[in-house]
Amino acid sequence: MVVQVAAGLILHEGRYLITRRKAGTHLGGLWEFPGGKREPGESLEACLRRELREEFGVEITAPGRFYVVCHDYPETRVELHFFRCTIQGGHGQAVDCEDVRWVTPEELAKFEFPPADGPLIEALQRGPGRS
Numbered sequence: 480m481v482v483q484v485a486a487g488l489i490l491h492e493g494r495y496l497i498t499r500r501k502a503g504t505h506l507g508g509l510w511e512f513p514g515g516k517r518e519p520g521e522s523l524e525a526c527l528r529r530e531l532r533e534e535f536g537v538e539i540t541a542p543g544r545f546y547v548v549c550h551d552y553p554e555t556r557v558e559l560h561f562f563r564c565t566i567q568g569g570h571g572q573a574v575d576c577e578d579v580r581w582v583t584p585e586e587l588a589k590f591e592f593p594p595a596d597g598p599l600i601e602a603l604q605r606g607p608g609r610s
Contacts, residue, residue, distance in 0.1 A: 481556045485527035486514030488545055488563045488603075494581035495603070497590065498534070501577050510590040512561065512599075513576075523560045534576060537569035546602060550595030557595055 489496040489512075498513045500506055515530035517523055524542050531537050542562035550557050571579065582590070584603045592600060 481558055483517040483523065483526075483558045483560065484514055485517060485523040485530065485542075485560050485562060486512040487527055487531055487539065487542065488512055488561055489539070489566060490563065491565065491581065494583055495587070496571070497580050497582055497587070498576040499578040499580075501575070506593045508577075508591075510580075510592050511596065524562070527562055527564070532569075534574055535569070535571040535579075536574060537566045537571045539564040540567050546599050548595055548598050550593075552595075559595055559599070561599055 487496070496513060497510045499510050500508060502508050513531060513534055514527055515534070517526040521529070527542050528539060531539055542564045544560070545563045546561040548559040548561070550559070580590075584606065587600050587603065
């Protein structure tokens with residue numbers, strides 16, 4: 480079984496928005512880029528818009544595809560689709576997560592993320608043109 484997830488790389492003044500998963504959930508306590516599972520018949524872009532609206536009460540600009548990671552967990556295979564976007568409206572609040580932070584690419588290393596996020600974090604830390 481493959482689970483498709485859309486996640487937002489929301490950049491503001493050189494910092495990315497990251498969130499901490501609620502304790503007691505899958506990968507609880509780890510940090511992640513906000514987003515969630517795609518529902519049947521939903522596009523990845525629509526999924527991202529819905530998840531960010533539900534989790535933070537924000538509307539975003541048109542998401543631009545950035546990076547895809549496939550990762551095998553013991554129980555399932557995950558396809559993470561990362562999109563660049565910015566907040567267009569609303570005031571982001573931690574509605575469905577434990578904490579929210581704005582961090583620079585260099586600061587990402589100080590937070591514990593799920594293993595699937597590793598390749599993306601490395602790409603963000605290399606920066607544009609430094610592959």
